[in-house]
Amino acid sequence: MxxxxxxxxxxxxxxxxxxxxxxxxxxxxxxxxxLLADLGAEVIKVEGPEGDPVRAWGAQHQGRSVWWSVxxxxxxxxxxxxxxxxxxDIALALVAKSDAVVExxxxxxxxxxxxxxxxxxxxxxxxxxxxxxxxxxxGPDRMMPxxxxxxxxxxxxxxxxxxxxxxxxxxPVRTGxxxxxxxxxxxxxxxxxxxxxxxxxxLPGTPVRIIDVALTESxxxxxxxxxxEYGFTGAVRQPAGSYIPTAAPTNAYRSREGAWVLIAANSDxxxxxxxxxxxxxxxxxxxxxxxxxxxxxxVTALDAEIAAWTERLAAAEIFGRLEAAGIPCSKIYDIADxxxxxxxxxxxxxxxxxxxxxxxxxxxxAPMPRFDDTAPGGDIFWPGPPIGAHNEQVYGELLGLNxxxxxxxxxxxxx
Amino acid sequence: MxxxxxxxxxxxxxxxxxxxxxxxxxxxxxxxxxLLADLGAEVIKVEGPEGDPVRAWGAQHQGRSVWWSVxxxxxxxxxxxxxxxxxxDIALALVAKSDAVVExxxxxxxxxxxxxxxxxxxxxxxxxxxxxxxxxxxGPDRMMPxxxxxxxxxxxxxxxxxxxxxxxxxxPVRTGxxxxxxxxxxxxxxxxxxxxxxxxxxLPGTPVRIIDVALTESxxxxxxxxxxEYGFTGAVRQPAGSYIPTAAPTNAYRSREGAWVLIAANSDxxxxxxxxxxxxxxxxxxxxxxxxxxxxxxVTALDAEIAAWTERLAAAEIFGRLEAAGIPCSKIYDIADxxxxxxxxxxxxxxxxxxxxxxxxxxxxAPMPRFDDTAPGGDIFWPGPPIGAHNEQVYGELLGLNxxxxxxxxxxxxx
Numbered sequence: 109m110x111x112x113x114x115x116x117x118x119x120x121x122x123x124x125x126x127x128x129x130x131x132x133x134x135x136x137x138x139x140x141x142x143l144l145a146d147l148g149a150e151v152i153k154v155e156g157p158e159g160d161p162v163r164a165w166g167a168q169h170q171g172r173s174v175w176w177s178v179x180x181x182x183x184x185x186x187x188x189x190x191x192x193x194x195x196x197d198i199a200l201a202l203v204a205k206s207d208a209v210v211e212x213x214x215x216x217x218x219x220x221x222x223x224x225x226x227x228x229x230x231x232x233x234x235x236x237x238x239x240x241x242x243x244x245x246x247g248p249d250r251m252m253p254x255x256x257x258x259x260x261x262x263x264x265x266x267x268x269x270x271x272x273x274x275x276x277x278x279x280p281v282r283t284g285x286x287x288x289x290x291x292x293x294x295x296x297x298x299x300x301x302x303x304x305x306x307x308x309x310x311l312p313g314t315p316v317r318i319i320d321v322a323l324t325e326s327x328x329x330x331x332x333x334x335x336x337e338y339g340f341t342g343a344v345r346q347p348a349g350s351y352i353p354t355a356a357p358t359n360a361y362r363s364r365e366g367a368w369v370l371i372a373a374n375s376d377x378x379x380x381x382x383x384x385x386x387x388x389x390x391x392x393x394x395x396x397x398x399x400x401x402x403x404x405x406x407v408t409a410l411d412a413e414i415a416a417w418t419e420r421l422a423a424a425e426i427f428g429r430l431e432a433a434g435i436p437c438s439k440i441y442d443i444a445d446x447x448x449x450x451x452x453x454x455x456x457x458x459x460x461x462x463x464x465x466x467x468x469x470x471x472x473x474a475p476m477p478r479f480d481d482t483a484p485g486g487d488i489f490w491p492g493p494p495i496g497a498h499n500e501q502v503y504g505e506l507l508g509l510n511x512x513x514x515x516x517x518x519x520x521x522x523x
Numbered sequence: 524m525x526x527x528x529x530x531x532x533x534x535x536x537x538x539x540x541x542x543x544x545x546x547x548x549x550x551x552x553x554x555x556x557x558l559l560a561d562l563g564a565e566v567i568k569v570e571g572p573e574g575d576p577v578r579a580w581g582a583q584h585q586g587r588s589v590w591w592s593v594x595x596x597x598x599x600x601x602x603x604x605x606x607x608x609x610x611x612d613i614a615l616a617l618v619a620k621s622d623a624v625v626e627x628x629x630x631x632x633x634x635x636x637x638x639x640x641x642x643x644x645x646x647x648x649x650x651x652x653x654x655x656x657x658x659x660x661x662g663p664d665r666m667m668p669x670x671x672x673x674x675x676x677x678x679x680x681x682x683x684x685x686x687x688x689x690x691x692x693x694x695p696v697r698t699g700x701x702x703x704x705x706x707x708x709x710x711x712x713x714x715x716x717x718x719x720x721x722x723x724x725x726l727p728g729t730p731v732r733i734i735d736v737a738l739t740e741s742x743x744x745x746x747x748x749x750x751x752e753y754g755f756t757g758a759v760r761q762p763a764g765s766y767i768p769t770a771a772p773t774n775a776y777r778s779r780e781g782a783w784v785l786i787a788a789n790s791d792x793x794x795x796x797x798x799x800x801x802x803x804x805x806x807x808x809x810x811x812x813x814x815x816x817x818x819x820x821x822v823t824a825l826d827a828e829i830a831a832w833t834e835r836l837a838a839a840e841i842f843g844r845l846e847a848a849g850i851p852c853s854k855i856y857d858i859a860d861x862x863x864x865x866x867x868x869x870x871x872x873x874x875x876x877x878x879x880x881x882x883x884x885x886x887x888x889a890p891m892p893r894f895d896d897t898a899p900g901g902d903i904f905w906p907g908p909p910i911g912a913h914n915e916q917v918y919g920e921l922l923g924l925n926x927x928x929x930x931x932x933x934x935x936x937x938x
Contacts, residue, residue: 455740
């Protein structure tokens with residue numbers, strides 16, 4: 109892609125024809141609509157005239173957030189000051205032209221703006237409304253303030269992401285990404301499409317179909333066997349650090365140069381192959397390692413044996429031997445490793461996208477999930493736009509407001 | 524719910540009317556289809572006569588996995604030995620009756636079973652096929668063995684989930700759940716619904732619409748600002764332990780009884796309120812804590828001040844003060860905390876479901892996401908069934924095979 113090739117592409121993809129209005133900010137709702145926009149949905153992002161706070165987050169260049177190039181991509185940005193009573197009719201006019209609405213204000217705030225579901229139902233019978241919040245739209249704690257880290261803590265994943273007390277007294281670590289927000293956004297996107305399937309034939313009456321996504325419950329939903337096992341046995345799953353408590357060996361080991369090497373050889377055939385790759389057939393004779401149960405019981409000694417081997421070898425040599433033996437293994441990748449990896453490159457999982465805001469190419473992740481090429485799949489149609497970049501297009505062409513009205517609204521701070 | 528109230532409920536929900544065949548095992552594909560089944564889709568899970576290996580994972584009761592009650596719920600189980608050539612026609616007959624197929628074998632294995640997309644297209648023009656694998660269906664590493672931990676390591680989240688080198692030499696921790704598998708399953712479910720939207724009007728020709736979900740890329744997609752910031756500045760995001768590197772204070776602190784208390788007071792107004800709640804107005808006079816930038820620079824001293832306060836108080840007292848001040852905070856919840864939490868209880872996020880396999884109620888998470896009550900949302904219709912519990916219903920009623928044929932196939936080990 110050259111510097112001249114930076115016109116927005118026309119949107120295509122499996123969701124082409126779908127129109128979504130986002131009343132969102134920060135991460136969860138904007139991530140939800142980005143997923144939908146990446147697959148071809150037309151997303152109109154409504155921002156206050158001051159813009160989404162994420163526009164000022166993280167690394168900046170000339171006052172612009174680098175992340176915004178990705179987080180705002182494929183969407184149309186319009187400004188609207190929802191606190192101004194004059195904004196309500198505009199907002200409802202946008203809803204009237206749309207199939208679904210995604211919002212992540214604190215519960216009750218949309219209602220205060222005059223945008224309750226009943227108002228939406230009048231503007232757009234059968235509209236779909238996805239609401240993302242920390243604790244959900246109901247219940248005694250629904251108004252409590254919640255950030256993503258709270259969702260991760262109350263959702264039960266933070267507790268598990270740490271070391272056992274006898275290893276270290278350090279607190280459980282943060283996953284390092286906006287896990288709760290992104291999960292909630294993905295669930296909301298899934299919910300919107302489920303509601304669209306439900307309404308594929310006709311609109312069953314006028315009520316809005318509401319999807320209620322809590323950060324806490326989005327995280328909680330990933331606890332797999334932990335929930336029924338607690339219910340059945342009362343067992344409270346505890347953090348297990350870097351290994352899997354029920355299968356051995358699976359752990360991270362240091363290579364000679366100090367890289368973390370993850371080795372997952374926790375079935376009998378894999379362990380046999382590992383012992384051969386380590387040139388340690390004696391391990392297979394040792395009753396302490398005879399089966400998974402024995403290996404779990406003696407995991408400290410076993411991990412020490414493996415670490416003593418990995419510490420003598422360069423990571424490349426370790427992987428050469430393990431891959432030849434068909435043993436699942438990986439360097440613990442940082443973003444530079446990912447960008448250099450041949451599989452990510454072959455699948456174009458990272459893409460260079462020219463961003464006129466920055467006057468250069470920006471590194472974007474590919475849309476998720478991938479579709480075959482029998483029809484257009486997801487794509488990057490344009491990078492995150494400036495605040496209000498689509499005011500004229502959306503307010504003028506879609507809603508039919510004339511330039512004088514727009515100028516007046518701008519003068520009054522409504523848009 | 525009483526012990527007699529354990530008949531399966533008829534399936535309802537937004538995805539009622541949709542039929543999915545799962546050729547899956549372990550976590551990713553079965554989690555995908557559980558999400559779809561929870562919202563009302565009819566899911567036919569095809570298992571080898573020996574059953575999905577997850578049936579033997581984790582806590583057991585009389586040879587049955589407790590987790591299976593949840594992992595297999597709302598699905599119909601049929602047995603089919605795909606390695607037997609006689610299985611192919613049955614498998615294609617199931618595809619012919621379905622809207623979508625979900626599989627997570629290693630790339631190429633479905634083709635070896637005679638179930639290539641071309642064969643599916645003949646059986647069911649316009650069918651949707653979601654394929655989940657470690658590395659994706661294309662690229663030089665597609666055949667490499669991958670477990671979830673590998674997806675998490677190669678996807679970049681494991682690297683971030685640890686402490687800085689100067690804090691500890693312990694390896695980055697595992698998130699403690701099947702993060703890569705569950706994320707890939709959720710993306711696949713989202714992709715299936717996107718493809719259904721695309722095909723809402725008519726079937727554009729006969730090709731199967733393939734969705735290709737890699738564990739690695741599912742994790743990678745959650746790296747938010749890390750990707751464009753690496754591209755723009757070359758900065759490689761490093762693990763930050765239990766705090767957020769760009770905003771302070773946000774960390775986990777010990778209460779008097781040793782519980783981890785998460786406090787997120789990283790804006791100026793929140794920090795002011797925290798200082799008041801701590802009865803430490805002097806902190807607001809200290810230039811080291813004057814704004815977020817200063818607080819980040821002096822985070823170690825600031826965290827020590829907060830920890831010295833929390834260590835003197837019981838967790839309940841800390842939360843009482845912080846909640847009154849509107850400061851986001853939480854105990855780091857384990858599963859027992861979740862089950863006892865009033866918000867989870869008010870929203871029935873955990874449900875008791877009678878499971879005749881166990882002769883008692885089992886603890887299940889609610890379906891995700893939640894829908895309003897203007898029409899049926901998700902539900903738990905029945906717990907995970909025994910292997911082949913629906914052979915007669917599916918093979919007999921749906922495919923029209925007679926009892927003699929079924930008996931013969933069973934005798935030959937085909938089903």
